[in-house]
Amino acid sequence: MTVRYEPLVTESLAKQVAEKIRGSITDGRLKADDQLPTEEELAQQFQVSRPTIREALKRLAAQSLIRSRRGPSGGTFVNRPSQEEVRSNLTTATALLVSLGEFSIPEILEARQDLELVCIRHAAQRREEPELAVMREEIEIQERSTVSDTDFCASDVRFHRAIADASHNPVLQFAMFTVIEALQPIENMVVFHVRQRDMIVKQHKKILAALSERKAGAAAQAVTEQMEYLRARFDEAHELRRARISA
Amino acid sequence: MTVRYEPLVTESLAKQVAEKIRGSITDGRLKADDQLPTEEELAQQFQVSRPTIREALKRLAAQSLIRSRRGPSGGTFVNRPSQEEVRSNLTTATALLVSLGEFSIPEILEARQDLELVCIRHAAQRREEPELAVMREEIEIQERSTVSDTDFCASDVRFHRAIADASHNPVLQFAMFTVIEALQPIENMVVFHVRQRDMIVKQHKKILAALSERKAGAAAQAVTEQMEYLRARFDEAHELRRARISA
DNA sequence: TTTAATTAATTTGCTTGACAAATATTATAT
DNA sequence: ATATAATATTTGTCAAGCAAATTAATTAAA
Structure with a gap:
């Protein structure tokens, strides 16, 4: 048998x-x-x-x-899982990976630049009034000198999410949101330590202007500029930390 | 009080x-x-x-x-969550969103093309032997006429994951894997219905050759070609379905 | 003395049985 | 006819205890 x-x-x-x-x-x-x-x-x-x-x-x-x-x-x-819910699960998981050092800062910055460039090209074609309105609103918040560092960072995240939204591709939004969230703690570090808000706001205005006029090239240029600026600030911070350790 | x-x-x-x-x-x-x-x-x-x-x-x-x-x-x-575990959680969640129709096929295809182009540019610079070896191996599998449709699709997924791996940026890999997995059921549809393996294998060879010689432009060209091919096949399938419904 | 086997202790895995809380349905009284 | 009360159903929680897995300690044998 x-x-x-x-x-x-x-x-x-x-x-x-x-x-x-x-x-x-x-x-x-x-x-x-x-x-x-x-x-x-x-x-x-x-x-x-x-x-x-x-x-x-x-x-x-x-x-x-x-x-x-x-x-x-x-x-x-x-349940009909909303993108929100899935994303929030993903975000906590990603944040954990970041905090465990699974992703290095240069890697995150590179990925963010690449993905944001993809988003901004579509955004230049497809952006609608609501997304531009969000960006204007956030820039206004970021210009207030009374805004706390935490609120400034939160506003920055919302600004960049608006860029992803303006791509009008939910899959890209999904990927982009993850990277933005992952970058947030690091971005906080920069704002807290370097305190260069003017430059960031200026770059945001440039991005908004380019999107308003649907100029993809100028928008990409502005994004690249900002990312290179952030990268430089991080390198500085890294230098500082190394200097402090070796001292 | x-x-x-x-x-x-x-x-x-x-x-x-x-x-x-x-x-x-x-x-x-x-x-x-x-x-x-x-x-x-x-x-x-x-x-x-x-x-x-x-x-x-x-x-x-x-x-x-x-x-x-x-x-x-x-x-x-x-737990120290491995990227594998987080990714597998993410994949099931994404697959569910896809099956619920949260993402449309054109949106997925567009995102995949954009992300894969980003990956392939880095891959052309940074690819190492192991990733090329995987690609060669998978192409060999895909050329066997005895391979089942299911196995062919699985091999295709592994091939494209190798491209993401070759970018040597874990954040990009993370984003790319999600989109690849999300596309898989749809890709299965194509292979099952259209049965055009030769073309896909030919394109894979072109991609591999370009990466081997570190030619970023040629690699991007090959990826674009394949994505446009897939898009055309999907449009056909869509036409077919519409024709069937209206008949 | 050293080594192997046994025993005990600890912690999660699972079961049974029961009651509490929330909420729709039904019956009742006004 | 409508408002109120009783009721049934289903998840939420609790209590106490046994089973299974696994390590540490103990004992017995070589």
Whole structure:
């Protein structure tokens, strides 16, 4: 008699259950807003206890693949993950990688320059009034001398996100946002240490002007200028740190 | 007497606990490989039950922020998330967004062309033997007529990942991998429906040759060619589908 | 004395059973 | 007919305990 061996399973039950359910979502058997069976029923189907089912569901909830509501019409439903949610998950993960030193500063700067150049070329073609309005607004904030360093940096992030938005390609936005967020702590360092806001604002104005007139070349030029400026400031900071260490 | 109101909390306990712990990881109070208190101790500290703590930990485990091991020397530890893990999480999330139609096919194709052009310019400068070897190997696989459609697509993905690798910028790799993975199901469609492998292999050879000789212009040209070819095939497929529907 | 096997201790993994809280439905009273 | 109250359903939480894995300590044997 032939025996079909099941694969040896060492994964935890909760993880297996989570994978099974995740599978039925990703392969389309469960669509957005579909309702899952109740925890009780799932427990029976998988032949595990309810807390185990709950651990599995929490894994999925952590990736905002599902949402739960209490009550008779409640239950667990497949989530339609918004780009926002996915992006925020991605951002925390990326920030962690950065903080662990997986990416070096020059690498981040290079990637950011490359990606922003791609975005700005499309932006020069496709930018609409709303994005220009955001940029104008942020420049105004950045010009106020009363604005704190933290707020200045936050405004800077919003300005560059507006550039990504103006590309009107959500995939590029997605990639760009990640790099912008990843760069933020580093950018904070610069602003805090170097305190050269005027230059940055001047460059932002140049970018805005070029986009307003749909001049792709000038916009690319302005972006390149700013990135080279940032790079120089970072090199300075690096020199300073080395000097301090060796002293 | 003045009263300080705590913010009204409607989030579930498990979620709050997870956020607290996540916070102490992302702000650096807990570093990689640090050990968390036992579930029992956490339950006491947060004044909740152990299953609630476990649900919280599972949320974090789902994002591979922590790992657990049983036994006396076991416990829960802060994970040093590898790029692989973060990427695989990101990939499933992105695939879901694609399957939900958050990104259109032309948008994905455009982003992929732009990003791959960025990668290939760096690759022409920095490519090393290992990446060229991978490309050669994959081309060889793709030339075999016995290879299944699925395997052909998988090899294609590996080929393009090698291009991203050759850029030697992990941030770009990160962004590029996402888009490649996102495109894969669509690419499968093309190969399955159009069955034009020769052309793709020919283009891959052109890319490899240009990279071998470090000719950035030729490499960019070859990439553009392939992307325009794919775009044309997709338009055809789209035409076909529309024709079928209207018929 | 050294080495191997056994035992004990610790920590996560899982189960059972129960109650609390939220929320829609249904029944009741005005 | 409408407002209110009771009820049923489902997730959220708790409690206590056993199982499994794994290391450290202990004991027995060579």
